[in-house]
Amino acid sequence: MRACFSFIGVFILLLITGCNKDGLSLNRPNDTPGNIAAVATFNLIPGSTSVVGRLGAASLYTLTGSFDFGRYAAYKNFLPGTNKLEVESFFDNKERKQLVQNISLTAGRAYSLFLYEDKEVGSLLTEDNIILPREGYAKVRFVHMGKSLSPLSLYIGNEDKPLFANIAFKGVSDFKEISTHNTGPLEFKAASGSNTVLLTIEPQNLISREIYSVLVIGDLESNLPNEKLQAKIVIHSR
Template sequence: MEISNKLKNIGKGFVAIVAISVALSACSKRNDQPSIIAAGVSFINASPTVKEFDIYIGRDQLMADAFKYGIKSVYVALYPGTTTLRITERGKPTLLLTKDQTYQSGKRYSTFLIDTGANRSFLTVVDKLDSPATDTKAKVRFLNLSPDAPALSLAVTGAAAPLFTNKLFKESTSFTDVEPGDNVSFDLKEADVVKATLAAGKLEKGKFYTIYAKGYKGKSDGDLLKFGANIFVAQ
């Protein structure tokens, strides 16, 4: 399986946001006041379209390169509170989507761009990445982000029972334990019938993996936007 973790160059304006947060924290320490702990947010484009976008946090562009389908950023530090997320078509000023999103201090989040056209939206989930150092399992969660798919289940290939069952579009799960291994694959199922398989890859103990259903069922094989699954590791 291919683990997608792509963060292109962060715009200078966004770097300034992080720098301001760090400066405020340092200033607070000098004045014997509590430091400000940032929120950590990863942004993922799961919107099944060939269009390319620019994504903005407030007025600042997240990355210099296009926010393409399948792209995922590493965690970026944001000042806690409510910020405005914006999407434009690549290189154009017209807003396609805007949302005021609240992120809490000290928490990590994944914010997905999902669906297309008038239904395009942001979906944010909290990333609870708590695991003892002695844990011997990998952690996996699942989201159904395929706009035209019915309820889906996720199973380790060959397992007797699924990990998660009957998740509708936009629904997500908590992380659950999975045996680590060098060649672990996963099946997306509808009513116990395999509809797509995520190619085998390595799962490491103590790491947190997100698998999401993507694309359209109506697309043919070879189409970039066809139904399938993607996986990434939290970092």
């Protein structure tokens, strides 16, 4: 039952999530117990209708419905150490693609696992700085998984200076704190210096002390709804 303890208290976590045979499914990254690692998973494989996977002896995620392209699975606890990652992705044309590799986790740390495709299905594991931001601020990072797309910079509204600059394909920025009063649209431009806005996310009402990932996903060379280039924002506590 040690896996059922957390930094915010066992009773709150039991009420929200409970325990199961695969460990404790976390709703907030700061609930990570000190003797376990937490992993959030992003399915960024264009065209995939579902992904199933295991990390060590446990299911990779706990979700209702299919884990299709663009979906996010919130932090879930796993045993630290070297774990075997096994992933199988499914597509409308009945094709299946598999990924098998080992990943290493450290106790007391939180991670994001990004599943993507670049000729073959691959994964990128990042360690997440999940310390909550100050009151009146949100924490944001930029994830570039736009296949066939050059490096990008992310701007807020009409700011001259990018919030994140020159992020290449398969690049993940560090988190930055921004004021929740920054309500302009999020604009993605080529890092080469062009003023052309390639993608836009409408103005967001950022929540104080929340953590976000802003993502560019899909394939520049496809117009299919479940493959095309798009931008989205993910709230880590949901």
